[in-house]
Amino acid sequence: MSTPTKPHKLNIDLIDSFEKIPVKIFDSSDAGSLFVAHEIAALIKEKQAKNEKCVLGLATGSTPLRLYTHLVNLHKNEGLSFKNVITFNLDEYYPIERDALQSYWSYMHRHLFNQIDIFPENIHLPNGELSKEDAKKACEAYEQMIESAGGIDLQILGIGTNGHIGFNEPGSSIFSKTRLVSLDNSTRINNAYEFQNISEVPRMAITMGISTILKAKKILLMAWGLKAPIIAKSVEGAVTEQTPASILQQHNNCLFVIDESAAAELTRIKLPWLTGEIEWTAKMIKRAVVNMALKLNKPVLSLTTHDYNENGLSDLLVEKGDAYDINLQVYYMLRDSITGWPGGKPDTDIPGHPERSKPYPKTCLIFSPHPDDDIISMGGTFMRLHDQGHDVHVGYQTSGNIAVTDEFVTRFLDFAVGFENQFGIDNKKSEQILSEAKHFLASKKKNEIDTPEIRAIKGLIRRCEARATCRYVGVGDANAHFMNLPFYETGTIEKNPYTEKDIDITIELLQKLKPHQVYCAGDLADPHGTHKVCLDIVLES
Numbered sequence: 001m002s003t004p005t006k007p008h009k010l011n012i013d014l015i016d017s018f019e020k021i022p023v024k025i026f027d028s029s030d031a032g033s034l035f036v037a038h039e040i041a042a043l044i045k046e047k048q049a050k051n052e053k054c055v056l057g058l059a060t061g062s063t064p065l066r067l068y069t070h071l072v073n074l075h076k077n078e079g080l081s082f083k084n085v086i087t088f089n090l091d092e093y094y095p096i097e098r099d100a101l102q103s104y105w106s107y108m109h110r111h112l113f114n115q116i117d118i119f120p121e122n123i124h125l126p127n128g129e130l131s132k133e134d135a136k137k138a139c140e141a142y143e144q145m146i147e148s149a150g151g152i153d154l155q156i157l158g159i160g161t162n163g164h165i166g167f168n169e170p171g172s173s174i175f176s177k178t179r180l181v182s183l184d185n186s187t188r189i190n191n192a193y194e195f196q197n198i199s200e201v202p203r204m205a206i207t208m209g210i211s212t213i214l215k216a217k218k219i220l221l222m223a224w225g226l227k228a229p230i231i232a233k234s235v236e237g238a239v240t241e242q243t244p245a246s247i248l249q250q251h252n253n254c255l256f257v258i259d260e261s262a263a264a265e266l267t268r269i270k271l272p273w274l275t276g277e278i279e280w281t282a283k284m285i286k287r288a289v290v291n292m293a294l295k296l297n298k299p300v301l302s303l304t305t306h307d308y309n310e311n312g313l314s315d316l317l318v319e320k321g322d323a324y325d326i327n328l329q330v331y332y333m334l335r336d337s338i339t340g341w342p343g344g345k346p347d348t349d350i351p352g353h354p355e356r357s358k359p360y361p362k363t364c365l366i367f368s369p370h371p372d373d374d375i376i377s378m379g380g381t382f383m384r385l386h387d388q389g390h391d392v393h394v395g396y397q398t399s400g401n402i403a404v405t406d407e408f409v410t411r412f413l414d415f416a417v418g419f420e421n422q423f424g425i426d427n428k429k430s431e432q433i434l435s436e437a438k439h440f441l442a443s444k445k446k447n448e449i450d451t452p453e454i455r456a457i458k459g460l461i462r463r464c465e466a467r468a469t470c471r472y473v474g475v476g477d478a479n480a481h482f483m484n485l486p487f488y489e490t491g492t493i494e495k496n497p498y499t500e501k502d503i504d505i506t507i508e509l510l511q512k513l514k515p516h517q518v519y520c521a522g523d524l525a526d527p528h529g530t531h532k533v534c535l536d537i538v539l540e541s
Contacts, residue, residue, distance in 0.1 A: 017275060018236045018267040020249045023256045025263045028536070029224035030066050032257045036156070036220055037070035041080050043154055048084050055086045055146075057155035057208070058112075059166075060104040061191075062529070063222050064156060068111040069497050075116045082118040086149050088142070090157070090166040091207040092126040094135065094180060101449075101492060102194045103128060126206035132180065135206060139178040143212065155216035159223050162186050163230050163243035167207035170242045176209030194494070210247055219254040221245065223262040225532060231258060232265035274312045280319050282333065288313055289330040300334065301327050342381050343390045343517065355517075361390045365515035369534040370400040371466035375473075377521030386474050393479045395509050396466050397534045398488035399459035401450075409457055413437055449491040459484070481509055487533065495530065498537050506541035 016023065026032035040056065047054035058064070074080040089104060098105045105125050113123055124145060127138055146152060157165050162184060168176060169184040181204065188201040195201050213219070223231055234245035235256060241247070248254045260269075268275050273288060292311045293300045305323045308314060320326055336352035339345075343362050344355035364385050368374035374382055374394050386392045437453055450458070463482055470480045483505050487498040510518075520535050 016268055021235045021254055021256055023231075023235055023258060023263070023266065025269075026257070026259050029259045030536075032222060032224070032259055033064070033066035034070050036067050036222060036257055037074060039220060040067075040071065040154065040156075041074050044080065044082065044085060047153070048081070053084055053086050053149065055088070055149045055151065055153045057152040057213070057216055058087050058089050058108065059156045059158045059222075060089065060091070060107050061158050063158035063224060065111065066497060067156070067222070071112060072115045082116045085118055086122040087118070087124060088146055088149075088152060088208075089125040090213075091205050092128045093202040094126075094128045094204040094206050096128040096202055098127075098129055101494075126178070128202075128206060135180050139180065139206060142178045142208075146212065146215075152216040153218065155213055155219045157213070157219060157221040157245075159221060159227060159230060159234065159245050160187055161190060161227065161230055163234055163245045165210070165213060165221070165245050165248070167205040168210050168213075168244045170244060172210055172241060172244050174214075174241060174247055175211050177212050178206070178208050181205055181207055210244060214247070214251055216251075217253065219248060219251055221248065221254065221256045223256065223258045225259070225261050227258075227262045228265035231256065231262050232267075232270075236267060271312065273315065277315075280316055282329075285316065285320065285326065286330050286333050288316060289326060290334075300331050303327050340384070341388065343385050343388055346389075359516065362516035363391045363513055364393065364517040364519065365510070365513055366392065366394045366519045366521060367534065367538050368394055368396050368466075368521050369531045370398060370403065371396045371462040372400070372469070373521040373531070374466075375469045378519060381519070383473050391479075392473075392475050393481060393513055393515070394466070394470060394475065395481045395483055395506075396463075397483050397485050397506075397537070398530060399455070399482075399484050400462040401455050401458035402492075404458035404461050408461065409437070409454065412457070412461055452491075455489070455491055483509065485534070485537065487537075488530065495533065498533055498540075502537050503541050506537055510541060 024032075024035070026035065044054045071080070075082065087108075089108060092104045093102065096103045100106060105128075108123075108125065113120075124142070126142060127135070130138055159165060160169075162170055164170065164172075164184070164187060167181050167183060167187070169181065169187065172181075183201075183203055183205055188198060188203070192198045192201050230243070230245070233243055234248070237243065237246055239246050239249050263269050270291065271288075272278050272284075278284060289300060289303065292307060292313065293303060295311070296303070296307060298307070303323055305317065308317050308323055308326075316326065317323065320329075332352070337354055339354055341353075342355065343364060344357045344360065345353065346357055346360040348357050350357075366374050366378065366382060368377075374396075382392065437451075437457060440451055440454060466482075467477055467480055470477070485498070485502045485505060487496045487502050490496055518538070520538055
């Protein structure tokens, strides 16, 4: 009689078991963009080897900026040719002039088409200059052109905070095709950074429909920064037209390419204890208990054994003891993260204090993306560091000149001219600069980029504001460092990707000051906004 064999234990990784669309997570938007660039390059080369056309569906906005930078680099440095590529863009504002700085026609030519060897006749974008009647006919023709090209081989997508893909807003039909649409107010607000103010953002757009997108042979959706809630909803939630990106669950070759920030709400990241066995470190315990307290809207010390069992944390009870002891452990960790001494309390040994007491005083460096982010983002901490005797410096990373209106410049020009007249100052050079600046502003056209002189004046205004802040806190002018990072100085709201020059300037300041503490102020919601770029530069440095 044979001895029964033990059943084979399957080693199944369930970490992504809640996800209905494959997701690839990268540590940065740049790494994710490079991955997508290589996917596109591989497809182009594969088609070239077969002597076939490669049809790409392209997106715009802040999300694919680094992607297009990498594609241009692949063309210039590695010889990637786009001569066999046909492109169809997802969308365009309506109405908008083709040459307007904010048009997607301008965007695509500025960031990609003008820098590669694609044939102009192979470039297709919706036309935002037509009448409504003609636009409807053009939408039908756009669908026919895609079909005549053999369909889209690879479609690149971004995603809106409301789940829109292209400009297919919540409620768009799964059967929708290229058409004229009305933009959701949240979309207009999110895109307002491209314009001078919200009133200038078009209320309509032309977009490929969801049906058109789903016909693509392969789809890569990219998302960076604080898109985590809508990513989780699209990937793990139900398929619904109220979340257009969730409909991509029905595509058989779709991949979401996201960074760690955009992945934050995925179950495998936010609630990893639900996807398999984990190591219960102090950090993981704190995360699990705080998350549960927020979900139940209860104080940490009020959480019960029942709460732990009902929220998937029974394993934690088995390993670490009863709820009371765990609650206390997390409470103490939270308590020890709070202090009125951000630079450390001198000559005092406090176990668990978030900052060491020595050395004292410390050299503290606050990186401020714009000339007002130091006081806006951490004004209380800024003042307390100075009041408690530390040597506080501020590195103003950009000039912030885009935030200064033309009207504000005119007011300062009038003051400067009046000042010279009032006190009889005869400075021919400054008089000429002021005269030319006033003349430019008086005749400035819509979407026209400011001259270097105007940008310098606007930067000077912001520099004066920054110095005023430092003086109010008590920090001297010598501790205000105006870095004027080159990536920012485009003269437009849209910025260049950062380069080694930006990093070198930052390294120089760090080496000069040798700070004991570094603070980075900013809002990271937009991964290609100034705040996120400035943080990336600091981390890289």
